Amino acid sequence: MEILSKFLAEKSTHPDFKFHWRCDKTKIMNLCFTDDLMIFCKGDVFTVSVIKEGLDEFQSLSGLSPSPHKSHIFFSGCEKNLRVELLNVIKFNEGVLPVRYLGVPLILTKLKSSDCDKLVERITNRIKSWTNKCLTYAGRAQLIQSILFSMQVYWFSLFILPKKVVKSIESLFRSFFWSSCELRKYGAKVSWEHVCSLKSEGGLGFKSIEVWNKAAVAKHIWFLFFGGEQSMWCQWVKSYLLKGQSLWRVKMPSDPSWVWRKILSLRPVIYPLILHKIGNGGDVFLWFDNWHPLGSLWGRFGARVVYDTAFGMDAKVSRIVNNRSWSWPRRRRSFLQELIEHTPLTFTPNSGNDTVIWVSSSDGKSLSAVVTRLAFACTVYQLWIVRNNFIFRKEKIPEEIVIKGIGDMIRFRVMSITNLKLHPSDSWYMDKMELLTVSDNNQSQYMDLKFFEWSENLNCVLSDVSCSYWNNRDTVCGCRIVRGSPNQWKHGLIHYAAVKWGITKIRKHGNKLLAAGSADGVKKCVPRIRLFMVLVAAVGLL
Known part of the structure; x- marks a missing residue:
């Protein structure tokens, strides 16, 4: 050939x-x-x-x-x-047309469920060909994972199949698992959604066909950024579909192919997972690619940013890179000030070419997920303390002190957590929370010093407000520095607003709270504070 x-x-x-x-x-x-x-x-x-x-x-x-x-x-x-x-x-x-080539249909229209009948028929025939009807649940589970699931891998890596086909295949898997070759559609002991959960979550570890189908097709998007230089399909897509534009900017054509339509529909899911590390900036789009801690600058600031900077829609990051430092436009607009403020000092271009990395899912164990949960819990706890001080001690704690207390409480509790994954842009978050990554040898000395400094500063600031309150709270935990994944500081605004609202409500309804002196009175006067208390008590944070 x-x-x-x-x-x-x-x-x-x-x-x-x-x-x-x-x-x-x-x-x-x-x-x-x-x-x-x-x-x-x-x-x-x-x-x-x-x-x-x-x-x-x-x-x-x-x-x-x-x-x-x-x-x-x-x-x-x-x-x-x-x-x-x-x-x-x-x-x-x-x-x-249509014809079949390499086992899959070549069609001019969208993929229909009737075009996938051959796949469903193959799986059904394979199940009925197994004559051993005395297999245990463990044996049938192994057959599903090793044989039946592999039969549709090739199809799923090429197309996003119609939902009807996905449900039909899942129905076959479910019927075979619970009733063997009889394929009964009743008698399931547990829902299929729970069966497809991880083994650590009580499931059998089966892959969700719909999720796996999207993940397999998303591989094509990854090839457009990394590893697809020798791919004829990637070259063709960049020449005729992207035409020099960013994948995140391209609009849905009026008459796209079925595959391209489904690939574009996956962009909101894939965008946060593809992160660019800036070298010379020549391969990264300034406004659309995910390279800045703020994410997409176009999505953050809108079309006005292009007009004010006069860089153009398809500008590359190389326009603002100058000898491993940033060269921002001279026009001082409000968005430029926000952009500069949210750019950490440690976030600078690297030497060499641009690189792209895949940000793996953290399953709720990254620093960003931990801080998000702590921010909510600490906010609820501090509002509960403010309410008790006002009712039983008649003390009014200023909003600034409460907000600072929430931040310090989160920081001290985060210090007690270990084994968190290091995120490429973790330095920005570490700077915001005043955390540093140190070696294990110097870790204890460093933390003893920082613990002493933070404690002294905290006591000095709060001594004039309520020494008894701050000395009795149990917010200092552990002496371990962490490394993790940062999240955008959006949730901070939410918790700031929650603190302001809570304290305002406490002051407004102070007399009623003091007169009631019970949970029923709190529930009637400040419903959300009562809800926060119930949530905190439920997870055992009090």
Whole structure:
């Protein structure tokens, strides 16, 4: 096939040769897989004649010739007279779509459930072919994971299948697991959703077909950023579909293919998982790619940012990179001030080229997830303390002190957590929380020093407000520095607003709270504070 490809490539250099209108930029003429050959060209008599000459020369050299009965020519947008002329030249039969190639359908419209009947039929026949009906649940589970699931891997890596097909396959798996080869649709002991959970969560570890299908197709998006330089499909997509634009900016065409439509629909899910590390900035789009701690600058500031900076929609990060430092535009708009403020001092370009990394899921164990949960719990706890001080001690704690107490409480509790994954942009979050990554040898000395400094500063600030309250609280835990994944500081605004609202309500209804002195009175006067107390008590934080 390599010799044949060279023959055809030589014929395509003729000045009158015309490529297919979707292959002209990439100069794609043929695709080969084992003994199958697909040739693309414009519906032109001279072009088809040149291809015929190339096939004849290859036949004279190797003795191999295409079989006229197994070979077909497919037309698109050609008149009937032109079709007759081309058939007389190539001597092949006329083919009609849809057809199957390598086991999957080649179609012009969207993928329908009827196009996937062959896949469902294969799985059904494989299940019924197993004559052993005495398998245990463990045996059937092993067959599902090793054999049945692998039968649809190839399809799922190419298309996002219709939901009807996904439900049909899951129904077959579920029926086989609970009723063996009888395939009864009743008698399930546990819902299939729980069965597909992780073993650590009480499930059997089956993969969710719908989720796995999206993950397999998302691999194509990853190849557009990394590892797809030698892929003909990636080159073709960049030439004809992206056209020099960012994947995150491209709009949905009016008549896209089924595969491209589904790939674009996965962008909101995939975007946070693809992170760019800036080198020279020449390969990263300034406004759309995920390279800054704020995420997409276009999504953050809107179209105004392009007009104010005069950089253009397709500007690259190299416009603001200058010798491993940032060179921001001179126009001092409000958004530029926010952008500079949210750019950590340690967040600088690296030497060399840009790199892209895949941010793996943390399953709620990253620093960002931990801090989010702590922020809510600490806010509830501090509001509960403010309420008790006002009712029983008649003390009014200022909002600034409460907010600072929440931040310090989160920071001290985070210090007691270990074994968190290091995120590429973790330095920004560590700076915000005044945490540093140190070696294990110097860890205890460093933490003893920082613990002493934070405690002294905290006591000095709060001594004039309520020494008894701050000295009795149990917010200092552990002496371990952590490394983890940062989250955008958006949740901080939410908790700040919650503190302001809670204290305002306490002051407004102070007399009623003091008069009631019970949970019922709190529930009537400040419903949300009561709800917070119930949630905290439920998780055992009090």
